[in-house]
Amino acid sequence: MKSYEFGLYVFMLAAFLGFELIRRVSPLLHTPLMSLTNAISAISVVGAILITGEKDATVLTRTLGFIAVLAATINVVSGYLITDRMLKMFKKRDPKTGDAGRK
Amino acid sequence: MMENLLPLCYMLAAAGFILAIKWMNSPATARRGVIAGELGMLLAVVGTLLRFEVVDYTWIMIAFFLGSAIGVPLAYLMPMTAVPQRTAISHAFGALASALIGTAEYYRHTPHGFTMLALVLETLLGFLTFTASLMAFGKLQEILPTRPITYKGQNIVNLMLFVTAVGLGIALIFSPETTWLFPIFAGLSLLFGVSLIIPIGGADMPTVIALLNSYAGLSASAMGFALDNKLLIIAGALDGSSGLILAIIMCKAMNRSFANVLFGAFGQVQTSSGKIEARPVRSASPEEAAEMLDAARSVIVIPGYGMAVAQAQHKLRELFDVLTKRGIDVRFAIHPVAGRMPGHMNVLLAEADVPYDKLIEMDEINPEFPMADVALVIGANDVVNPAAKNVKDSPIAGMPILEAYRARTVMVIKRSMSAGFAGIDNELYYMDNTLMLFGDAKVFVGSIVKELNANK
Numbered sequence: 053m054k055s056y057e058f059g060l061y062v063f064m065l066a067a068f069l070g071f072e073l074i075r076r077v078s079p080l081l082h083t084p085l086m087s088l089t090n091a092i093s094a095i096s097v098v099g100a101i102l103i104t105g106e107k108d109a110t111v112l113t114r115t116l117g118f119i120a121v122l123a124a125t126i127n128v129v130s131g132y133l134i135t136d137r138m139l140k141m142f143k144k145r146d147p148k149t150g151d152a153g154r155k
Numbered sequence: 156m157m158e159n160l161l162p163l164c165y166m167l168a169a170a171g172f173i174l175a176i177k178w179m180n181s182p183a184t185a186r187r188g189v190i191a192g193e194l195g196m197l198l199a200v201v202g203t204l205l206r207f208e209v210v211d212y213t214w215i216m217i218a219f220f221l222g223s224a225i226g227v228p229l230a231y232l233m234p235m236t237a238v239p240q241r242t243a244i245s246h247a248f249g250a251l252a253s254a255l256i257g258t259a260e261y262y263r264h265t266p267h268g269f270t271m272l273a274l275v276l277e278t279l280l281g282f283l284t285f286t287a288s289l290m291a292f293g294k295l296q297e298i299l300p301t302r303p304i305t306y307k308g309q310n311i312v313n314l315m316l317f318v319t320a321v322g323l324g325i326a327l328i329f330s331p332e333t334t335w336l337f338p339i340f341a342g343l344s345l346l347f348g349v350s351l352i353i354p355i356g357g358a359d360m361p362t363v364i365a366l367l368n369s370y371a372g373l374s375a376s377a378m379g380f381a382l383d384n385k386l387l388i389i390a391g392a393l394d395g396s397s398g399l400i401l402a403i404i405m406c407k408a409m410n411r412s413f414a415n416v417l418f419g420a421f422g423q424v425q426t427s428s429g430k431i432e433a434r435p436v437r438s439a440s441p442e443e444a445a446e447m448l449d450a451a452r453s454v455i456v457i458p459g460y461g462m463a464v465a466q467a468q469h470k471l472r473e474l475f476d477v478l479t480k481r482g483i484d485v486r487f488a489i490h491p492v493a494g495r496m497p498g499h500m501n502v503l504l505a506e507a508d509v510p511y512d513k514l515i516e517m518d519e520i521n522p523e524f525p526m527a528d529v530a531l532v533i534g535a536n537d538v539v540n541p542a543a544k545n546v547k548d549s550p551i552a553g554m555p556i557l558e559a560y561r562a563r564t565v566m567v568i569k570r571s572m573s574a575g576f577a578g579i580d581n582e583l584y585y586m587d588n589t590l591m592l593f594g595d596a597k598v599f600v601g602s603i604v605k606e607l608n609a610n611k
Contacts, residue, residue, distance in 0.1 A: 133227065
């Protein structure tokens with residue numbers, strides 16, 4: 053099987069898996085879900101590293117690669133951190149005190 | 156040794172991403188999901204850094220350092236009301252990264268055949284999502300006008316732009332050596348991104364942000380094909396399907412199609428044709444409102460974008476506390492498109508410490524309205540407009556709404572009688588059991604709370 057054919061199968065399966073998983077995400081968490089998937093799609097940092105660190109990269113490709121690593125890193129770092137910050141806020145009511153677990 | 160370890164790293168990273176999304180299905184496990192995602196990313200990055208092709212680390216490390224220096228404050232200092240803007244700008248960053256990688260890859264290796272097809276897709280989606288997200292950011296941040304900007308023949312111009320960009324892309328796939336075509340192709344993609352978002356108004360942002368999320372993911376996935384990297388394909392596909400599902404949910408919640416959202420310029424047409432007639436409404440003071448709330452047994456609060464604008468969520472939680480202490484059942488009804496992005500209201504109310512089991516989805520809360528003594532509408536308009544059900548030719552006809560009008564008493568906190576985003580008059584305001592509470596949402600809720608505390 054050609055490599056791209058294989059890739060297309062992987063894509064199809066991953067897309068179906070994504071549909072099934074995301075359908076189950078509570079609408080309560082749609083905003084954090086979005087920032088999480090955004091951080092995950094910053095996996096493009098992998099491609100950016102390869103371009104920037106190449107042995108005989110030209111000035112052009114290295115500059116483009118540098119900006120790409122920078123942009124993707126911002127997304128990885130801020131994406132995961134803000135997702136966690138948001139999730140921390142979702143609290144259930146404490147049955148004893150009737151309080152929403154405020155500090 | 157590294158050759159064997161790398162695929163393992165990537166495979167584990169993919170598993171981490173899948174688990175991350177799986178665990179998002181409930182608030183109880185969601186934070187575990189973030190850790191899984193972080194570990195996955197760490198594995199992928201370390202694995203890549205150790206690849207033999209990567210020899211020069213200087214610029215990579217500088218970018219890592221700079222990116223973290225920008226990313227950390229961005230995550231911690233960003234107020235929760237600005238989350239839609241932050242999401243838009245991060246889509247722009249993500250899309251820019253994949254567009255630039257595609258560009259670098261093109262000038263470096265000038266690939267052919269299927270790889271070139273993937274690369275063209277990657278850069279097309281990347282560039283157009285970049286400018287489109289920037290425009291969305293501008294609208295959400297209100298640097299740009301939030302009303303749709305339209306002109307005659309706009310859809311034709313947009314279509315021509317898109318067709319030309321795609322045409323150049325196809326030409327590049329067949330003859331990758333014609334390097335002079337590439338900058339024009341990139342420029343047209345950038346331009347198309349701008350022209351795509353200009354005619355879209357603020358209230359359609361939930362759908363648009365979700366769609367852009369999907370595009371950014373698909374662009375990363377296309378990069379996976381161009382670089383023959385399965386991890387990128389998987390992560391991109393997950394992101395792509397996530398954005399698409401959210402966009403579909405948003406469209407369903409407005410009873411509109413994608414095409415209508417993207418090319419419909421909603422909200423523009425109505426403003427001129429709307430008949431302006433002064434009709435009598437019943438208004439009430441904070442004292443009267445407090446009395447009615449105090450006498451209620453069950454209250455349903457309906458927050459909308461206006462609550463976010465007025466920053467009323469913390470005062471609203473105080474009201475929630477006061478009423479709950481008196482044994483009154485208070486719940487929040489959340490319409491899927493309330494706010495400027497999917498889940499916007501939930502995040503704001505969670506930030507204000509409202510327990511999440513009191514935030515109820517539309518389908519679940521609608522049957523409860525006839526039993527509710529008071530429906531308190533704060534900064535929401537079109538999502539409670541009965542015209543969606545009763546008026547066949549209304550622009551929002553068929554849109555599922557929160558059936559606030561079925562409550563015993565409806566209270567609407569509103570600045571003035573101006574029409575909502577869709578520019579349609581709201582029947583709800585003129586009903587016999589509706590009380591209009593005129594004023595700033597935050598101030599008004601604050602006075603109600605003060606009133607309730609005073610006569611304990």
